Amino acid sequence: MRGHPPAPETRRVRARGAALAALAALAPLIPSAAAAVGSQEIPAKLTYDCALPSGHQRAAVRVTATFPGRATAGERILPTGVTTTVELPAAAVTDLTALKAATVLPETRLTLHVAQRGASAQALWRGTAGAPPVAVPAAGPLTLTTTGDAPAVTAAADGDLTFTAADLGIDLALGTADGAPATPASLSLACTLAKDADGHGLLATVPVGPAPSTPAPSGSPSPTAPTAPASGRPTDPASPTAPGTPKGSTAPGTPPDRAGGAKDKAPKVGDARAGASAARPPAPPCVKQNPTDKSLNAFITGYSNVRKLGGASLIPVSCVQIEQGDPDIAFPPDGSIHLLQKSEAYLDYQGRKQTPPFQSTFLTFGFTPTTATMILEQAGPMTVASDVLLVFPDNIAETYVRAPLVLRVLDVKVNGTPLEVGPSCRTETPLSSPEPDPATYPGPHLVMLGKGQLINGTDATGYVLTSGGPLTGEVTIPPFTGCGAGGEDLDRLLTASISGPGNYVKQIQGQTCAVGVEVPTEGQCTEDRQPYVVPAPER
Numbered sequence: 001m002r003g004h005p006p007a008p009e010t011r012r013v014r015a016r017g018a019a020l021a022a023l024a025a026l027a028p029l030i031p032s033a034a035a036a037v038g039s040q041e042i043p044a045k046l047t048y049d050c051a052l053p054s055g056h057q058r059a060a061v062r063v064t065a066t067f068p069g070r071a072t073a074g075e076r077i078l079p080t081g082v083t084t085t086v087e088l089p090a091a092a093v094t095d096l097t098a099l100k101a102a103t104v105l106p107e108t109r110l111t112l113h114v115a116q117r118g119a120s121a122q123a124l125w126r127g128t129a130g131a132p133p134v135a136v137p138a139a140g141p142l143t144l145t146t147t148g149d150a151p152a153v154t155a156a157a158d159g160d161l162t163f164t165a166a167d168l169g170i171d172l173a174l175g176t177a178d179g180a181p182a183t184p185a186s187l188s189l190a191c192t193l194a195k196d197a198d199g200h201g202l203l204a205t206v207p208v209g210p211a212p213s214t215p216a217p218s219g220s221p222s223p224t225a226p227t228a229p230a231s232g233r234p235t236d237p238a239s240p241t242a243p244g245t246p247k248g249s250t251a252p253g254t255p256p257d258r259a260g261g262a263k264d265k266a267p268k269v270g271d272a273r274a275g276a277s278a279a280r281p282p283a284p285p286c287v288k289q290n291p292t293d294k295s296l297n298a299f300i301t302g303y304s305n306v307r308k309l310g311g312a313s314l315i316p317v318s319c320v321q322i323e324q325g326d327p328d329i330a331f332p333p334d335g336s337i338h339l340l341q342k343s344e345a346y347l348d349y350q351g352r353k354q355t356p357p358f359q360s361t362f363l364t365f366g367f368t369p370t371t372a373t374m375i376l377e378q379a380g381p382m383t384v385a386s387d388v389l390l391v392f393p394d395n396i397a398e399t400y401v402r403a404p405l406v407l408r409v410l411d412v413k414v415n416g417t418p419l420e421v422g423p424s425c426r427t428e429t430p431l432s433s434p435e436p437d438p439a440t441y442p443g444p445h446l447v448m449l450g451k452g453q454l455i456n457g458t459d460a461t462g463y464v465l466t467s468g469g470p471l472t473g474e475v476t477i478p479p480f481t482g483c484g485a486g487g488e489d490l491d492r493l494l495t496a497s498i499s500g501p502g503n504y505v506k507q508i509q510g511q512t513c514a515v516g517v518e519v520p521t522e523g524q525c526t527e528d529r530q531p532y533v534v535p536a537p538e539r
Helices: 017-024 090-098 256-262 491-498
Strands: 039-052 055-068 080-088 103-116 119-128 142-148 161-175 181-193 202-206 295-306 311-323 328-330 338-348 358-364 368-378 382-389 394-403 405-414 417-419 446-455 469-477 500-509
Touching (some): 039 080, 039 090, 039 202, 055 090, 055 161, 055 202, 080 103, 080 161, 090 142, 103 142, 181 311, 295 469, 338 368, 446 500
Antiparallel strands (some): 039 181, 055 080, 080 142, 103 119, 103 161, 119 142, 161 181, 161 202, 295 311, 311 338, 358 368, 368 405, 405 417, 446 469, 469 500
16 A cells, blocks of 8 residues: 555554554566557547636647557456547636636546447546646637646457547636636636537547558558548448447457457456646645654545536635554444544634635526635534455455535626625525434534555555545535525525535545654655645536
8 A cells, every 4th residue: 555654553552453464465576568569649629618707618639649569368458648628618718707817727527438349448648748837818719728647548358449538627726827726716717528529529549459460451541550640530431339339349350259248348447546637737735834753734625416407516726634543443233343533623724624615506497507706614523434344465454524614706797797795794504414324423524535546566546545536425505594695695595506415526635744743755645745746626
């Protein structure tokens, strides 16, 4: 397991040293890259429809990457040189100018469908722009370019493997002319592939399996190194997973016994560590005051759906300070062995237990753009309860994060017109989730669950407190109170528009930093003991 050692063991833990020794034996293993024959460079031009504050607009997107020309089943296929260039229309510049933004720092999240023989999986290509920020022009389109690493993909068997672009998310950190964060500090755009996009989003096809022993007829394309034109459509129209091909079709010339066995087995997409990036994106300060030897800190970010408005709100990168509890060993009657640890945590923004202010834009009633600036305030203790089932070498981790959070609304604009909500607009009570243990954890609070796996000799996958990962949950937004100004009561309007159950939440926590150590851990902490990994949000 790569991460920080747990806090000093209790006497009971020391008495069960053999169980902890099994957990300590988990070490990182860096997988080797897959071998491939040749390579193919993919320049794809795609069209997207993006939801801007002023409404839906067309955006031109160019995606470039290098894929192997051919691969072997069971080996890792690793796209390289991944670059995403987005040209936002003039309307986007108008929207940013209205928000008083002079610069933007973009991050992109391109979802891909990776398919083979009728089975598919999803991959996420993240891109960052690095520094300096991009200046917002006075007029005209705005071009944003990001680069990043793509997760490795392993094909289940022989046959063509296709990579098809799907949804695109664009997160913009907004800045003023003097380099300070703007208000709001961020803007998130959700883009969907246009129905008339060239190639239907198909980026590349990678043949998997041995090359044909018989040379191709003169003048025909080489089967070992297919290429794609600028539209993103492969030159081989017989690809079994090309648009319009029936699900479950197999590649020409594939033996029936091999095709049938892999028909329903999806390609495997590598579970890259959340937020890992060569260049550290910008993040709010996250410095622990008076740390102990059990102090950790981390960044967390993600999305929360607002079911009534049919959209998602980006929760900005936020600092979380964690104080680890002492671990303990439990021996249930079923004979299993569990490593338990309960920690406390709190949000930290400019000395207050809250997230930074964030802005979200929704289409109220399906057509009216409504923009709101909000804050999540912590209203009580946040707990992190971890339970690791020790079944060496395959250890299973389950972590519940519980946080009482009140949603405050700072300002609202409806179709560009301010709606005065006043300084005290908030939910009546903290957000609430279904609680699996209400006797131990009473009262309304958000509940998020992270599941992870720790296999001997490998990095943790999924969620583990020290290495981070995805946390998911479902939340009910309570009624609002204190909303309105000048004698106007807007409580019922906000409650009717926003409040209610069934709002899905997905947060990504980055690698933690052990604050109370003499020498900061490389790749985990900056020199001033802040988390090095700034995660990217995922839907």
